Amino acid sequence: MNPEVWSAVDQYINGLLVPSDPELDAALEASAAAGLPPIQVSPPQGKLLHLMARMLGSRNILEIGTLGGYSTIWLARAVSPGGRVVTLEADAKHAEVARDNFTRVGLANVIELRLGPALDSLPKIAAEGRGPFDFIFIDADKPTMAEYFEWALKLSRPGSVIIADNVIRKGGVIDASSTDANIQGVRRFNERLAAESRVCATEIQTVGSKGYDGFALAVVTGDPH
Numbered sequence: 770m771n772p773e774v775w776s777a778v779d780q781y782i783n784g785l786l787v788p789s790d791p792e793l794d795a796a797l798e799a800s801a802a803a804g805l806p807p808i809q810v811s812p813p814q815g816k817l818l819h820l821m822a823r824m825l826g827s828r829n830i831l832e833i834g835t836l837g838g839y840s841t842i843w844l845a846r847a848v849s850p851g852g853r854v855v856t857l858e859a860d861a862k863h864a865e866v867a868r869d870n871f872t873r874v875g876l877a878n879v880i881e882l883r884l885g886p887a888l889d890s891l892p893k894i895a896a897e898g899r900g901p902f903d904f905i906f907i908d909a910d911k912p913t914m915a916e917y918f919e920w921a922l923k924l925s926r927p928g929s930v931i932i933a934d935n936v937i938r939k940g941g942v943i944d945a946s947s948t949d950a951n952i953q954g955v956r957r958f959n960e961r962l963a964a965e966s967r968v969c970a971t972e973i974q975t976v977g978s979k980g981y982d983g984f985a986l987a988v989v990t991g992d993p994h
């Protein structure tokens with residue numbers, strides 16, 4: 770087994786179940802043309818997020834880490850009529866590309882992008898009473914994941930689902946002595962997740978066109994407030 774096989778199988782899955790989509794393709798093309806790093810979720814992962822949000826009947830979604838808005842579009846397509854996605858992005862260029870993408874696909878009225886460091890936006894969102902969110906996707910900078918999880922809990926209700934990307938990191942997550950700040954950030958998040966009695970959680974390892982990584986999945990069971 771090797772990354773070439775994982776990518777070929779992702780293409781096979783895409784050919785069957787995640788067919789090429791002009792709107793998502795255009796968003797990816799615009800992101801690439803603007804020089805954004807190609808680190809968005811893969812098509813099958815984007816559809817997985819879409820399916821999970823849709824299965825839950827999500828109407829109010831929070832995303833931390835927009836990039837060009839690829840995962841945001843998948844999530845926005847999952848919300849029932851009148852639903853909204855709030856997405857947080859620190860980088861002004863990424864935000865501009867994402868906003869153009871949302872307008873192009875006709876989702877600008879569904880998606881609210883907040884520019885600025887997520888740790889600045891999250892307290893404002895809480896103060897505005899914008900929550901609770903039904904579905905929260907954490908996918909920004911990894912050293913701060915544990916803090917994003919704290920905010921996700923504050924902005925949730927029993928039954929809310931919290932998903933976090935990039936928790937396996939090619940298996941690097943089991944290296945307790947790693948000097949990689951991303952791995953240490955994920956490890957701190959994982960320990961925080963494990964210690965949190967108000968959620969029921971697991972992690973799933975994934976392979977595909979994005980290599981070897983994984984998602985954390987949690988459902989809020991208790992009253993987080």
Ligand code: SAH
Nearest residue numbers: 809810834836839840859860886887909910
């Ligand atoms: N969810 C996107 C990928 C996000 S990549 C997708 O799958 O399509 C991570 C993004 O988080 C980058 O755009 C980066 O600029 C942003 N980011 C990094 N640090 C951040 C912070 N402190 N607050 C908000 N966004 C941040």
Ligand code: DHB
Nearest residue numbers: 808809810908909934935
């Ligand atoms: C990176 C960030 C991500 O969210 C991801 O899915 C892959 C890579 C990164 O910062 O390199």
Ligand code: MG
Nearest residue numbers: 808908934935
């Ligand atoms: Mg990611």
